[in-house]
Amino acid sequence: MNPRTVVILGSTGSIGTQALELIGRNRDRFRVLALSAGGDNVGLLAQQALEFEVEVVGVAKATVAQDLQLAFYAEAQRRGYAQGDFRIPKIVTGPDASTELAGMACDVVLNGITGSVGLRPTLAALDAGTTLALANKESLVIGGPLVVKRVKPGQIVPVDSEHSAIAQCLRSGTADEVRRLLVTASGGPFRGRSRAEMTDVTPEQAMNHPTWDMGPVITINSANLINKGLEVIEAHLLYGLPMERIDVVVHPQSIVHSMVEFIDGSTVVQASPPDMRLPIALALAWPDRIPDAAPSCDWTTASSWEFEPLDDEAFPAVQLAREAGERGGTAPAVLNAANEVCVQAFREGRLPFLGIVDTVARIVTEHDVPSYEGLSVDDVLAADAWARTRARELTAATDQRQETTQA
Ligand SMILES: NC(=O)C1=CN([C@@H]2O[C@H](COP(=O)(O)OP(=O)(O)OC[C@H]3O[C@@H](n4cnc5c(N)ncnc54)[C@H](OP(=O)(O)O)[C@@H]3O)[C@@H](O)[C@H]2O)C=CC1
Ligand SMILES: CC(=O)[C@@H](O)[C@H](O)COP(=O)(O)O
């Protein structure tokens, strides 16, 4: 069996590092051709590149090119390599670096970048005809039909745990036997609270996810459930069901990763402890399973799984995302871009927690979705840019109000 060739985008992040840990244990199955990252952690990127002897490394920040070169020599020295024992990979820098790497000839591109900046790499992988292991849900959500129309059957394999679970459950029946999809949500660190009880929550509290250890943006998105809203749109786009047949169920243990209800009344669930290495492994090896990718459930000790309905009043983000998904066009791009800016403002103490969803809702309402004959990448990116500008204006105003109040 020839190893699958893999390109990993966002290799220094939560998804990227877990993917490399898994590949490190399965070197007979995978060969890493290229890695990319933003450029915030060139030391780790150089370490990964030498460890996996990759051919190409990409960084979005052109300014760190020299630091990356130095990091390679420092890492080689740390490993005790003599000159000639190692080869520095080709380095690609700039905002298009990941898009260039995504278009390389390989078997699988894993898109583990955070944010709408992952759109062009997603499209490049699809246009190259490569299987896309998709963690970067934002690119699918904002691209919508633009992404879907490029996808050959089976070309996107979801990494997101819920969508991986649904893909596994769907193996139990045919498409016309599916009644609805049930996307599970942990409920985040503030599950059970009213809106009033979330007025003063801090970034530190919002970062304290009860079940998953993830990057900062998705962790905040899980705390107000905007992540779940994005995931409903993601499920709609991946599986073609209308959004009214996609429900959200709160399941605090994060062991059941989602479910499919079939027309005969049967519900099939996918269960495993919360560990992203399982869906990452399945996405990289699809349709095969990798032995011991992650631990399985322990059935020898007593445990209980709870399920409860979502409190839409305290957590209006899912409904907000549904509405943006129904409006279509550039509305999901506006929702996502405004959210990215608001999350940053919250993390920097410039916006209260509840202000994230409130501000996103305001910007989505202000956005006049043009009726596009055919949505283009430029349309999506223009809407993304508009929403960012608007969110910066509104969060700057919030900041000033806070300063005025304090004064
Ligand atoms: N973490 C998880 O368990 C899950 C994550 N996801 C999704 O996966 C994606 C990644 O999440 P996560 O790993 O948590 O995020 P992290 O913040 O941990 O990692 C993000 C990665 O993207 C890189 N990056 C940032 N900007 C760019 C850019 N312009 N070009 C190339 N790379 C860039 C970062 O590089 P640098 O280090 O240099 O900044 C880093 O490697 C998100 O879309 C998230 O929603 C979905 C399900 C679960
Ligand atoms: C691991 C994963 O897929 C995340 O998207 C996770 O679902 C976040 O947890 P929440 O269910 O709290 O959003």
Ligand SMILES: [Mn+2]
């Ligand atoms: Mn998820």
